[in-house]
Amino acid sequence: MKEYLAKRLLYSFVTLFAVATILFLMFRIMPGDPTAQVISPALDEAARARMREAFGLDLPMWKQYLIYLKNLVTLEWGRSFTTSEKVFDILVYRLWNTLLLMSAGMVLTFALGITLGMVMAWRRNGALDFGGTLVALVFQSAPPFITGLLLLMALSYKLDLFPTGGMSSPGVRFDTFWGFVFSGDFLHHLVLPTITITAYFLATPMLIMRDSMLEILGSDFIEYAKAKGLSPARVMVRHAARNALLAVVTVSSILLGFAIGGQVIVESVFSWPGMGLLMVEAAASHDYPVAQGAFLMLAALVVFLNILADLSYAWLDPRIKVGRGA
Template structure:
């Protein structure tokens, strides 16, 4: 087990290194001059040279690359070219906001989808099976901004049940993060974007769990469990569902990757101050420190979740080992 974890960790670190190299190259191939954000052409040559030296822009490219890797490892991401604020502080705030929103929606999607998949498989061909399949596929096919806008029109503008934008009411200062996320105001702002995310990603775990359950329910060990006289609910949840969960665990890491990309749309529709919009703004403004760190940080989140998924396999099925399957 220790060797298995070590190999997975090494694989993840190598993947992160590859992501860091790609980001370094891509942002320097983009059109435009990032130094224009901090170095005015009106300054004399001596002043421009001093500023380039302060930002390390006068170094050869290979030295900039190793300095960049060092900063990524030590989390010394410098200051934003556009705001002058520390990048680490900005990213910490944006990432927390995104994780609060994303985790709420994805957890609900996976939990509800998994339970529905189990019930659909146990009632194959029934009303629940047909209705849940149609509704799930409709939500999956609909563009995220359409679902979000319809929810805003219906529940925010027409019925006025929920706020339409932001995380808390404008001008509200709740102090600590804990005070904010436990406040009624924050929970009201969280409901509509969370429902949107849940609706978008519900179909995948639901249908995967349904198909996996149908396969497992025809297995010999399930028939043996029934022959022993075990309760149908125990056979369904304790025996069949546990073995069928591997497929959902696998697809959950894929959902996370798609969710990070789709988060930009959700955060824009609901004016949620997270990583999505910040990444786009930084890329458009050639704010290298913010853009590189933001994309790298999101890559860390995705790779970490994939690592957790891989390691969870061995807990659900001890037969699975790296390099032996």
């Protein structure tokens, strides 16, 4: 297990190094002047040269790259071109907001998907099986921004049941982070974006759980468990569902990666101040240090979630031994 974990960490480091290098090159070959936000064209040439020197833009590309790698390791990611705040501080604040929304959406997605998939397989070819599959595929076919806009139109603008955007009402303040997270005001703002995320991603874990359960329910050990006189609920949950979960875990890392990318759309629709909305704002204002840091931090989050998904195999199935030669 330790050897496998060391290899995964090494692969993850190489992946992040490659992503960081691509970001460095991409933001320097893009058209336009990335310093236009901080170096005014109205300045004389000498003042502009001093500004470029202050940002290290007068150095050769290879020196800029070495400084860039050093700053990544030391978490000195520069300052925003538009607000002059430290990029790392901005990203940490926005990352927490994204994690709150994504956690709520994905926890509900997997909880509903696994439960419904289990029941649909147990009562296959019934009304719940056909109806659940149809509804899930319809919502998966609709882009998140369509679902989000329809929810806003129906439940916010027409019925005035939920806020139209943001994380909290204007003027509301909380003393602690957890006081904010568990407040009614925050949870009220969380409902619509969470439903949007769940509606779009629900079909994947639900249908995979259903198909995996159907395959396992025909196995010999399931028939043996029934012959022992175990209750149907225990056979379904204790024996069938636990083995079927491996298939869901297989796609969970991919699904989480898509969910992180989808946050850009959901956060834009609901004005949620997270990493996705930050990337849109940074790209629109040509704030390249913030956009570059946001891309890198989201890549690190995806890599970390992939590691967690891989390690969860051993916990779900004791027969899986991760070690030398595995």
